[in-house]
Structure formats: C-alpha cells, structure tokens
Amino acid sequence: MEIDREDGRTPNQLRPLACSRNILHRSHGSASWSQGDTKVLAAVYGPKAGTKKNENPEKACFEVIWKPKTGQIGKVEKEYELILKRTIQSICVLTVNPNTTTSVIIQVVHDDGSLLPCAINAACAALVDAGIPMKHLAVAICCCLADNGYAVLDPNKLEEKKMTALAYLVFPNTTLSVLPEGSSLVEDEPVEHGIITSVTHGVMSVDDYFLCVENGRAATASLSAFFRKNFQQSQRDPSKAG
Amino acid sequence: MGTKVSSSPISLIDQTVVPGDVVLDLSNLTNQTIKLGSGLRQDNDVISSMRAGKLKYSKPNKYWVESSHKRYVPRPEDHVLGIVVDSKADNFWVDIKGPQLALLPVLAFEGGTRRNIPKFEVGTLLYLRVVKTNAGMNPELSCTDASGKAAQFGPLRDGFMFETSTGLSRMLLSSPTCPVLEALGKKLSYETAFGLNGRAWVNAAAPRTVIIVANAIMNSVTLSGTQQRIMVEKLLEKISD
Numbered sequence: 323m324e325i326d327r328e329d330g331r332t333p334n335q336l337r338p339l340a341c342s343r344n345i346l347h348r349s350h351g352s353a354s355w356s357q358g359d360t361k362v363l364a365a366v367y368g369p370k371a372g373t374k375k376n377e378n379p380e381k382a383c384f385e386v387i388w389k390p391k392t393g394q395i396g397k398v399e400k401e402y403e404l405i406l407k408r409t410i411q412s413i414c415v416l417t418v419n420p421n422t423t424t425s426v427i428i429q430v431v432h433d434d435g436s437l438l439p440c441a442i443n444a445a446c447a448a449l450v451d452a453g454i455p456m457k458h459l460a461v462a463i464c465c466c467l468a469d470n471g472y473a474v475l476d477p478n479k480l481e482e483k484k485m486t487a488l489a490y491l492v493f494p495n496t497t498l499s500v501l502p503e504g505s506s507l508v509e510d511e512p513v514e515h516g517i518i519t520s521v522t523h524g525v526m527s528v529d530d531y532f533l534c535v536e537n538g539r540a541a542t543a544s545l546s547a548f549f550r551k552n553f554q555q556s557q558r559d560p561s562k563a564g
Numbered sequence: 565m566g567t568k569v570s571s572s573p574i575s576l577i578d579q580t581v582v583p584g585d586v587v588l589d590l591s592n593l594t595n596q597t598i599k600l601g602s603g604l605r606q607d608n609d610v611i612s613s614m615r616a617g618k619l620k621y622s623k624p625n626k627y628w629v630e631s632s633h634k635r636y637v638p639r640p641e642d643h644v645l646g647i648v649v650d651s652k653a654d655n656f657w658v659d660i661k662g663p664q665l666a667l668l669p670v671l672a673f674e675g676g677t678r679r680n681i682p683k684f685e686v687g688t689l690l691y692l693r694v695v696k697t698n699a700g701m702n703p704e705l706s707c708t709d710a711s712g713k714a715a716q717f718g719p720l721r722d723g724f725m726f727e728t729s730t731g732l733s734r735m736l737l738s739s740p741t742c743p744v745l746e747a748l749g750k751k752l753s754y755e756t757a758f759g760l761n762g763r764a765w766v767n768a769a770a771p772r773t774v775i776i777v778a779n780a781i782m783n784s785v786t787l788s789g790t791q792q793r794i795m796v797e798k799l800l801e802k803i804s805d
Binding site: 494 | 580585603605615618631635
C-alpha cells in the first residue's frame with residue numbers, strides 16, 4: 323500500500339539538506355543545518371577552563387542551551403537540552419580535555435518538522451568546526467508511523483501532525499577505514515548498527531519500532547556521505563588545509 | 565605523498581578524514597614506533613581520527629590530522645603569543661587561546677632572579693615558548709629558548725595584534741616565506757610576530773603601514789600563492805595614489 327506524501331517524496335526520501343560551517347564570527351565553532359524548511363543554527367564555545375558544580379572534573383563537561391524561535395523557555399526546551407547533552411557526551415571523547423566546559427547553543431530558525439534531529443546534526447557539525455575531539459559523528463533522523471503501519475522518514479510539520487507515532491533516532495556515522503571489511507565488529511555487528519539516542523512519541527508496537535530503526539539506519543549512509551562531501555568541499559580552501 | 569601503510573587496501577594519507585575514520589591498523593605493523601600528532605587517538609588496535617581535517621604523514625613514523633580552528637591545542641616547543649591575565653607570586657597567568665590558562669614562571673627569563681622579576685600589567689602581549697603540556701595540568705610557558713637565552717621572547721611593545729585561525733598562522737610561518745609577506749616586504753618595511761595559537765602582531769613606523777599589512781594578511785586566508793601576490797599588488801597600487 324503506497325503512501326502519498328504531499329511534496330511527492332517516497333517514504334524513505336529525505337528533504338534537501340544544506341549545511342554551512344564557520345558562519346558566526348565570535349563563536350569558536352558554528353554551523354547551520356537545514357532539512358527542507360527546518361533550519362537550526364548551532365554555536366560552540368570552548369573548551370573553557372572549569373566545570374560546573376556537580377560535574378565530574380576528570381572529564382570534559384558540556385552544557386547545552388536551546389533557544390526556541392519564539393516564546394519563553396519551558397519544559398520542552400529543557401527536555402531537548404537534556405537529550406542533546408546526553409547525545410553529545412556519547413560522541414565526544416571526554417578524557418582529552420578534563421576539567422573544561424564546552425557550551426553548545428542551539429537557535430531554532432524555522433521549525434517545519436523533524437526539529438530535534440536537525441538540531442543534533444547542526445550541533446555535531448558545529449562541534450566538528452570547533453575542533454572538539456569526537457569518537458565519531460552523530461547522524462540523526464526522524465521516522466514516523468502512519469496509522470496504516472507505513473513508516474515514513476523525515477516528515478514535515480503537516481505530516482507529523484497526521485502520524486500516530488514518531489521516533490527520533492541517532493546513529494553513528496559510516497566511517498572510512500583502512501581495515502578490511504568486517505574486521506571491526508562489536509559483538510558481530512558493524513559499529514554503524516549501534517544506536518546512540520532514541521526518543522519516541524506516541525504509541526507503536528515493538529515490530530513497528532524496529533521497522534523505524536531499520537529505515538532510519540538505511541538513511542544514515544546518505545546523511546554521512548552528505549556530511550563528508552560538505553566537509554571535503556570546504557577543505558579545498560587552502561586555509562582549511564593549513 | 566600517499567605512501568602505502570603496510571599492506572592495507574586503501575590509504576587515507578592526504579585525504580580528508582572525519583571523526584571516527586580508522587586510519588591505521590596496528591595489528592599489521594609490528595615492532596614499529598609510531599608517533600601520533602594532533603587529532604588521532606588509539607582505540608585498542610586501531611588508530612582513529614578525532615577531528616575533521618587532512619591526514620598527514622611524515623617519514624619515518626609521524627601521523628597527524630591537520631585542521632584549522634579558532635582555538636589552539638598547546639604543544640611543547642610551539643611559539644605562541646599570550647596575553648597576561650593575572651600575576652601571582654610564582655607565576656604569571658597567560659591566556660593562549662587554549663582550553664586552560666597557561667603558567668609563565670616568574671623566573672623563566674634570561675638572567676631571571678628573585679631580584680629582577682619583570683612587572684607585566686594585565687593585558688601585556690608576550691611572545692612565548694610552550695615548555696610542557698600535560699593532560700589535566702595547565703600548560704607551562706617560558707620567555708627563553710631551550711638553552712636559556714632570551715632569543716626575542718618577551719613583551720611586544722607598540723604595534724597591533726589581531727586574531728587569526730591556526731591554519732593561517734601555520735601558513736604565515738611556513739618556509740619558504742609566505743607569498744603575501746614576501747610581496748608586502750618588497751615595498752614596505754614592517755616587523756611581525758606570529759603565534760601558532762592564532763594570534764598575529766604587526767608593527768611598522770607609520771600606522772597606515774600597519775593597517776595595510778594587517779588587512780593584507782587577513783585577506784589572504786583563502787587565496788593561493790599567485791592570488792596573494794595579485795591581491796597585494798592591487799592593494800599597494802590603490803594606496804600609492
């Protein structure tokens with residue numbers, strides 16, 4: 323049973339992606355990421371000396387500030403900040419700069435569905451721009467379920483409203499490796515099959531959830547390739563290559 | 565140049581890598597010492613990249629990821645420009661654009677004794693050498709070279725300091741001389757100091773020379789060698805009439 327999407331995309335097709343890095347003058351790293359009409363700006367400051375009171379001083383500390391487009395900061399924004407902080411802590415190498423704080427500030431420019439994955443991608447690009455040491459990149463995707471059981475990737479706001487459930491999924495990126503294929507397996511699965519973060523809204527069955535995860539995982543390859551290509555293009559500037 | 569590393573199928577040397585890319589497999593290289601520079605970390609048997617940049621290799625055994633950022637990662641024997649933020653009994657606290665403030669011992673000067681401690685005000689610009697950097701500790705600096713001589717380290721008076729990226733300061737310090745500096749040097753006389761931490765200082769007799777040199781350097785970030793020479797020629801032409 324085919325599902326008709328308003329903008330004519332297939333169920334597994336993502337919206338056009340755009341990413342630019344080093345756009346803010348004063349911040350140490352910045353990036354803007356847009357998926358279709360959803361656009362998020364991320365800025366990274368740091369690492370700066372000192373950690374907050376309840377944080378472990380033997381590791382690097384991250385703080386996330388989420389700024390919505392309009393309105394006051396409430397519980398939704400605090401939840402996004404917490405999810406982003408945990409995701410960033412999973413992907414960054416925390417032992418390289420102990421006793422430092424890195425601030426990540428997310429500014430929502432426009433919300434047209436799939437906002438949290440867009441913000442995670444923007445934050446990851448900004449961290450790369452700032453040179454924060456990371457274990458791998460985080461690639462985030464939103465997958466939602468229609469009531470006929472069909473899974474659809476990267477919904478816009480209208481589609482999100484019609485869906486019964488949705489899942490935000492964050493995977494590690496697909497990496498280049500000098501190792502022969504199949505040698506870097508963690509418990510018999512390649513590293514890319516791991517999942518970093520998963521946030522679900524609504525009611526879905528376990529099988530439907532795994533279907534969402536499979537579809538999301540299949541899309542990470544194209545997102546990783548986009549990021550790599552975007553970075554290579556900016557590397558052609560002699561300044562970036564040193 | 566892309567040299568093959570043992571018998572691996574692909575080599576990432578001189579390629580752009582992103583965090584997570586596995587660049588070396590240690591199980592194939594036995595009994596070799598490998599030196600890892602910035603941006604690489606060891607994860608059991610593989611070396612993977614922590615930053616996005618270009619993977620570089622220098623014989624016989626040095627690997628690193630080269631990238632340009634606004635902040636600096638202190639390394640020993642780097643020459644940097646620091647700004648004094650505080651002075652205590654034993655050390656000056658100096659900001660070198662790194663994750664931590666750095667310490668400059670009060671006696672780390674040529675002929676430094678307890679009787680002739682220099683008095684640096686907060687905000688003084690110093691040309692310094694990074695002595696040691698240990699994980700978790702503040703980096704240590706010195707105003708002498710390894711043999712204890714002053715060798716032009718110390719405060720930089722007058723002139724104009726501006727911030728650059730680490731990639732641009734590496735380009736300005738490369739040898740042979742960077743094309744923009746050479747082209748400017750043919751017509752103008754000026755002195756400069758560049759810190760690997762992304763700070764540059766320019767001084768000349770007249771303020772307009774300082775401004776011309778500083779603007780030419782800031783414009784040359786994305787230009788190739790020939791483009792830099794053309795840019796400097798055009799700039800000097802405009803100024804002279």
